[in-house]
Amino acid sequence: MEIYLIRHTAPLVTPGFIYGRTEVELRASFDEEAGIIQQKLPKNLDVVYSSPSRRCTQLAALLSTDYQIDDRLYEFHFGDWEGQTWDTIDPRESQAWMDDFVNVSTPNGENMLQMQARVMAFWQDITQTSAEKLAIVTHGGVIRLLLAADRKLPLRSAFDIQVGYGDVFLLHPRE
Template sequence: MDVYLIRHTTPLIEKGFIYGRTDVSLTVDFPEEKALVLKQLPATVDRVYSSPSDRCLQLAKAIATDCKVERDLYELDFGEWEGKTWDTVDRAVSEVWMNDFVNLSPPNGESMLQMQSRVMKFWNSLAEQPHRSVAIVTHGGVIRIILAHHRLIALKDVFDIKVSFAEVFKLQLSRP
């Protein structure tokens, strides 16, 4: 199965804003970024999956109006840090988390290991589907987890994988 992993387009946010699950607007460049994404996709795909976040749904609906929303495609849950900026959260707590984000979570949020578990649950169930091609509109963290799995990269090294806004990655997913 051909799988097109697509990161949402550029959000309209201030530098350092924490927005894993927080809905944010997109920049005025959305139409141009959308057009660039669409050029990289086949004329039709069998199914489009999307994170529930508005920033993903807008692009997913431009690909197919009947996209399927999947909660497992959400970005990392930053818990109490959602909607804040990095310079306003407790620095000591955030440094402890940054040193072991794989196992630790932000206050009332989720760890990268927890996120990986839900993302891989979706990924493994996708392999059982009869589709020839799918598009998945999601977030940088989700795409990094899938690419790390595909490339055999340790979860602690996921941020070494560069994923730009509106970037498309094509993978082959084998059926079990």
């Protein structure tokens, strides 16, 4: 089994903007970035899964006319912080979260353990299918969690993994 983890292309956001679940536009370079991604993938994918976010479904639609959306592929839920900038968040709240994002939830959002539970439930489901070549169009946080699990890294280390916009990672879960 080959599973291609694909991060969406570059969004049109200002630095420091918090947009885990917030819909954002993609940069004008989308077509160029998508073309580079397509070159890294096999021609015949059995199935393409996508986060519901438009920044993912736009790319998924180029890869397959019948891609499947799964809510478990959403990016981290920043709750009340969505759509704000880091410099406007209460520093005590943000510091408490940064000190222990694994266990501490953002206000009306989630923590990394909760995100990990939904992402790994999705992973369990797809690795049990008969598909041999699949693609997952999703977000940096989701990809980091899956790569950390594959590399047997502690959850706290997931953000140490570099995942750029448009990056493609190949995993072989049945080997």
